[in-house]
Amino acid sequence: MELKERNILVTGGGGYGVGEGVCNALISFGARLIVNEINEEKAKIARGKYPGCIVVTADIRKQAELENMFLYLEKEVGVIHGLVNNAGVGLSKPAHEASKEEFDGLYDVDIRGVWMVSKLFVRQLLQNNTNGNIVNVSSVHAHATMPRYAIYASAKSAVEGLTRGMAIELGKYNIRVNAIAPGYVHAEQNYALISTWTDNPKQWVQDYIENEQAIPIAIQAIDCGNAAAFLLSDLSKSITGQTLCVDNGDTIKLVGSLSK
Ligand SMILES: NC(=O)c1ccc[n+]([C@@H]2O[C@H](COP(=O)([O-])OP(=O)(O)OC[C@H]3O[C@@H](n4cnc5c(N)ncnc54)[C@H](O)[C@@H]3O)[C@@H](O)[C@H]2O)c1
Incomplete structure (x- = not known):
């Protein structure tokens, strides 16, 4: 698998979760990495982690910054x-309790931002x-969700709809559009969110990995990165409009702990 001489932009690439795995995989396959981050502070972190890569700040919610x-x-x-x-944000709140601001805050990044970056990216390809x-x-x-995640789940479902739709629109230009759907990818930062529904976040994560996934092993960010690199490479040249679940068999299970 080779990505040499390919300039590849990763939005929100300064994070410590999935984005870090994507950046590391792209570097390992020889891509020229370009990292977008929301502000200078986050950009500095990215510059430190990926020496030699190009780092640009832009808030993906803001059209002028993206241009x-x-x-x-x-x-x-x-x-x-x-x-x-x-780049993405999360929300852990039942849909009937969330405010308009919380809904808009998530949709602005997780779907509207994805569309806006994609649009400008495609235009420069066509030009x-x-x-x-x-x-x-x-x-x-x-694909399958849990309480408190309805709004996040709906935005990610929209991302997959956009993936399929853009794949159809852009196929004639040989522009492919695919998605990866990670399961739970652990990063220390996640404990803060998980603590909002359990007193023992470490145990919750352990139980999740052991009970909910077909393969009871933690998914690494690099696993997501390798899947993304495959979809970016010519090895997947006949694949478009698809979503690859990187979830250790999380979404194929009918029940969790009862199935042991
Ligand atoms: N961590 C998981 O278990 C998991 C599972 C499935 C999907 N995902 C998805 O993976 C992606 C990365 O999430 P993560 O969990 O690794 O979190 P993360 O917080 O480490 O990464 C998200 C990054 O996006 C950046 N960002 C946020 N808003 C932005 C904006 N408006 N403009 C530019 N950058 C912005 C943040 O600064 C951050 O660096 C998200 O799309 C998330 O929904 C994560």
Whole structure:
């Protein structure tokens, strides 16, 4: 699998979760990594983690910032061949309790932002008469969800709908659009969120891995990165509009602990 001489942009690539795995995988397969982050503080973290990569700040909710980002990248690297829409935010609240602001806050990043970055990415491909590739980071929540995740699940389902629709629209230009749907990918930062529904987040994570997944082993961020790299590479040249679940068999299980 080779991604040499491909300029690949990863949104929210300064994070410590899935994005880190995607960035590490892209570097290992020889891509020229471009990381987008929301602000200078996060960008600094990315520069420290991925020496030599190009880091650009832009809030994916803001059209003008995105336009400036693509103008800057055009001058710096020329055409961008691949895009990983990784930036995302979560919300853990029942749909009937969430406010309009919370709903909009999630949708602005998780679906509207994904569409806006994709749009500008595709336009620069078409202007340069170049084929290319989008990988959207969805979630297992688009396929099966749990209490408090209805709004997140709905946004990720929209991401998969966008994936299929854009794949159909762009196939004639040989631009492919796919998604990965990670299961639970552990990062220390997740404990804060999990603590909102359990007193023992470490045990909850352990139980989840052992009971809910067919393979009772923690999913690593690099597993998601390798799947994204495959979808960005020519090895997947006949695959478009698809979602690859990177979930150790989480979504194929009918029941959790009762099935042991
Ligand atoms: N961690 C998991 O278990 C898991 C599972 C399934 C899917 N995902 C998805 O993976 C992606 C990465 O999430 P993560 O859990 O690794 O979290 P993370 O917080 O480490 O990564 C998200 C990154 O996106 C950036 N970001 C947020 N809003 C932004 C904006 N408006 N503009 C630019 N950047 C922005 C953040 O600064 C952060 O670095 C998300 O799309 C998430 O929904 C994560």
